[in-house]
Amino acid sequence: MERIKQHLLDHDVKPSLQRMAVMKYLMDNKTHPTADMIFNELFPSIPTLSKTTVYNTLKLLTDKGAILMIGIDEKNARFDGDTSPHAHFRCKGCGCIYDIPIDVNNTIFVDGIGELTIDEVHVYYKGSCKECAEAHAENDQAKS
Ligand SMILES: [Zn+2]
Numbered sequence: 550m551e552r553i554k555q556h557l558l559d560h561d562v563k564p565s566l567q568r569m570a571v572m573k574y575l576m577d578n579k580t581h582p583t584a585d586m587i588f589n590e591l592f593p594s595i596p597t598l599s600k601t602t603v604y605n606t607l608k609l610l611t612d613k614g615a616i617l618m619i620g621i622d623e624k625n626a627r628f629d630g631d632t633s634p635h636a637h638f639r640c641k642g643c644g645c646i647y648d649i650p651i652d653v654n655n656t657i658f659v660d661g662i663g664e665l666t667i668d669e670v671h672v673y674y675k676g677s678c679k680e681c682a683e684a685h686a687e688n689d690q691a692k693s
């Protein structure tokens with residue numbers, strides 16, 4: 550919990566119990582959940598929590614750079630407790646989202662533009678995860 554508190558303080562967020570709970574959930578779960586998923590998971594242990602609080606907390610944490618909001622899912626904003634530069638993969642079959650490591654430098658040089666400083670990286674891959682690809686292959690076999 551100390552690590553979570555420090556992370557919030559580092560980003561200029563006052564560490565209330567509910568903010569810490571949301572931050573901890575995002576750090577512990579690499580599933581890139583939606584606001585509703587977070588609410589449903591936390592509500593049983595924090596009955597005073599409201600959906601509005603979760604939404605407001607996620608907005609605050611995103612604004613302060615303590616978490617990332619990712620737009621890989623067209624229907625719902627997804628949230629990521631890992632703010633280090635990495636790419637994301639989303640399976641079109643089951644909707645699972647995985648982290649993909651990428652190499653990024655703090656600056657890149659582009660011909661004709663010059664040096665650019667990178668703060669955030671949003672790279673999305675879409676396709677089929679192993680399980681969905683295998684299920685698909687089985688279906689195809691069954692058909693022929
Ligand atoms: Zn899948």
Ligand SMILES: [Zn+2]
Nearest residue numbers: 629631637648
């Ligand atoms: Zn991620």
